[in-house]
Amino acid sequence: xxxxxxxxxxxxxxxxxxxxxxxxxxxxxxxxxxxxxxxxxxxxxxxxxxxxxxxxxxxxxxxxxxxxxxxxxxxxxxxxxxxxxxxxxxxxxxxxxxxxxxxxxxxxxxxxxxxxxxxxxxxxxxxxxxxxxxxxxxxxxxxxxxxxxxxxxxxxxxxxxxxxxxxxxxxxxxxxxxxxxxxxxxxxxxxxxxxxxxxxxxxxxxxxxxxxxxxxxxxxxxxxxxxxxxxxxxxxxxxxxxxxxxxxxxxxxxxxxxxxxxxxxxxxxxxxxxxxxxxxxxxxxxxxxxxxxxxxxxxxxxxxxxxxxxxxxxxxxxxxxxxxxxxxxxxxxxxxxxxxxxxxxxxxxxxxxxxxxxxxxxxxxxxxxxxxxxxxxxxxxxxxxxxxxxxxxxxxxxxxxxxxxxxxxxxxxxxxxxxxxxxxxxxxxxxxxxxxxxxxxxxxxxxxxxxxxxxxxxxxxxxxxxxxxxxxxxxxxxxxxxxxxxxxxxxxxxxxxxxxxxxxxxxxxxxxxxxxxxxxxxxxxxxxxxxxxxxxxxxx
Numbered sequence: 001x002x003x004x005x006x007x008x009x010x011x012x013x014x015x016x017x018x019x020x021x022x023x024x025x026x027x028x029x030x031x032x033x034x035x036x037x038x039x040x041x042x043x044x045x046x047x048x049x050x051x052x053x054x055x056x057x058x059x060x061x062x063x064x065x066x067x068x069x070x071x072x073x074x075x076x077x078x079x080x081x082x083x084x085x086x087x088x089x090x091x092x093x094x095x096x097x098x099x100x101x102x103x104x105x106x107x108x109x110x111x112x113x114x115x116x117x118x119x120x121x122x123x124x125x126x127x128x129x130x131x132x133x134x135x136x137x138x139x140x141x142x143x144x145x146x147x148x149x150x151x152x153x154x155x156x157x158x159x160x161x162x163x164x165x166x167x168x169x170x171x172x173x174x175x176x177x178x179x180x181x182x183x184x185x186x187x188x189x190x191x192x193x194x195x196x197x198x199x200x201x202x203x204x205x206x207x208x209x210x211x212x213x214x215x216x217x218x219x220x221x222x223x224x225x226x227x228x229x230x231x232x233x234x235x236x237x238x239x240x241x242x243x244x245x246x247x248x249x250x251x252x253x254x255x256x257x258x259x260x261x262x263x264x265x266x267x268x269x270x271x272x273x274x275x276x277x278x279x280x281x282x283x284x285x286x287x288x289x290x291x292x293x294x295x296x297x298x299x300x301x302x303x304x305x306x307x308x309x310x311x312x313x314x315x316x317x318x319x320x321x322x323x324x325x326x327x328x329x330x331x332x333x334x335x336x337x338x339x340x341x342x343x344x345x346x347x348x349x350x351x352x353x354x355x356x357x358x359x360x361x362x363x364x365x366x367x368x369x370x371x372x373x374x375x376x377x378x379x380x381x382x383x384x385x386x387x388x389x390x391x392x393x394x395x396x397x398x399x400x401x402x403x404x405x406x407x408x409x410x411x412x413x414x415x416x417x418x419x420x421x422x423x424x425x426x427x428x429x430x431x432x433x434x435x436x437x438x439x440x441x442x443x444x445x446x447x448x449x450x451x452x453x454x455x456x457x458x459x460x461x462x463x464x465x466x467x468x469x470x471x472x473x474x475x476x477x478x479x480x481x482x483x484x485x486x487x488x489x490x491x492x493x494x495x496x497x498x499x500x501x502x503x504x505x506x507x508x509x510x511x512x513x514x515x516x517x518x519x520x521x522x523x524x525x526x527x528x529x530x531x532x533x534x535x536x537x538x539x540x
Contacts, residue, residue: 009177010204013086015243020046023246029268030075031253033118038075051166052083063088068112070094070121072254073230076141076159080116085181086172092183093231096121097522104131105192106185109402119148126152177201184233186330187523195401196330202395206333207240209364214340218245225250227275232523233334236274258286269296276304276524294319301326305525306449309358310457327360333395337361337429359430367393369429371421383424386432386445390414437528439468439476446478446507454502460488465518465526469538480509483518510540
């Protein structure tokens with residue numbers, strides 16, 4: 001029959017092969033573990049990734065084997081993304097910020113065969129070796145001359161030694177595009193972390209969707225720096241997107257302080273970047289102190305936590321940078337929604353556009369979302385009703401590794417995110433809380449996230465957390481917990497007065513407490529469970 005389309009599989013290796021063929025000289029910049037800037041390009045990385053693939057096969061790696069990485073965002077880690085997945089093995093990126101017992105659990109749960117590790121993390125892994133059951137070899141991401149000595153880990157291998165014995169004369173194999181390619185674990189705020197397997201097909205389709213004009217709007221003309229680490233949901237999949245479009249890629253390494261980030265943006269003329277709000281707060285502080293600018297930067301994605309309104313205002317008005325609110329999870333590969341305005345919004349005032357921009361945005365093509373009440377009845381998209389947020393699509397996980405039954409996976413491929421949200425008539429979704437964090441006062445829901453975001457807009461506030469505390473009349477009332485900026489002086493009354501015209505009166509916190517620091521998860525989010533435990537006996 002004439003007119004049929006080729007069914008060549010969508011494989012991660014094809015992203016790099018395309019970049020090497022058509023954007024071979026485009027630069028890839030990396031800051032390594034010794035804080036040296038390394039310069040490469042797509043052609044060289046493709047050859048080195050093929051050498052890695054050859055070496056892995058000689059070591060005994062097979063299709064379906066899980067191969068772990070514990071590394072910063074750098075060039076060798078980027079090569080592992082392709083060299084491991086390209087032969088049908090699974091690239092398991094480990095978050096080194098997890099608790100030691102969680103690290104042991106996920107390494108054993110994933111049945112990792114080999115571990116590729118940055119020098120920085122050798123002391124960490126040495127402490128875990130007697131509890132790790134499956135790892136056969138540990139490869140250090142360095143030259144032979146920089147190899148560390150370890151009395152605990154025997155027969156360490158140098159990465160450069162490993163690949164230098166190969167010639168790179170290698171064709172990426174073809175196999176089923178639904179083959180597992182990568183593995184990330186959730187940060188495990190309650191119980192053990194859960195493993196999410198990504199497929200070649202889902203990763204490539206996700207890259208197409210993420211690059212689209214109504215999403216991140218990326219092209220070969222951009223200079224892209226993912227600040228989100230490569231061990232956190234694959235740096236929000238931005239390395240894959242960058243490779244697909246053939247853009248210049250900047251991998252920032254371990255130092256993500258304001259000065260280091262600004263220097264890289266300025267020196268490499270970065271046009272697009274992505275990070276959690278904490279990174280931008282550090283950058284703002286450095287920009288204020290140094291008087292430096294962000295001249296090349298056109299847009300940045302803020303995700304991981306809700307982006308406060310003041311941050312969007314400052315980015316745009318002071319530095320000319322467009323902020324894209326983005327929402328997703330490890331389970332969503334990670335992009336679920338991105339906030340791009342519609343045509344009707346361009347005639348609005350800046351303040352009105354910000355009213356829309358603070359929402360987490362609209363679903364990108366391929367994704368569907370809905371909200372349901374406590375009886376699982378779907379609620380209308382009216383921007384008023386709050387409910388449990390569900391999502392489904394071709395890159396949304398259908399289950400967890402080694403877990404037979406998941407309570408969060410429903411019928412017809414729907415996944416319950418654990419977020420409480422509202423969706424307006426245009427499909428713009430706004431997270432109001434995590435299901436377990438929502439404050440129910442007198443039968444009404446109060447959004448802790450919105451109160452937090454307004455509170456950090458106060459010039460004296462560095463960080464804010466809101467939890468519900470027992471109240472004899474209203475069941476729960478909000479308690480606002482604040483970390484002040486260094487040397488700042490601010491009172492409870494000033495904070496409450498600042499919030500007066502920003503939130504409705506019955507959302508107003510019943511009290512404000514000042515603390516030295518807030519507890520955080522391994523991915524930088526405020527640990528509400530620990531806060532509730534800390535203030536469990538608090539009385540208004």
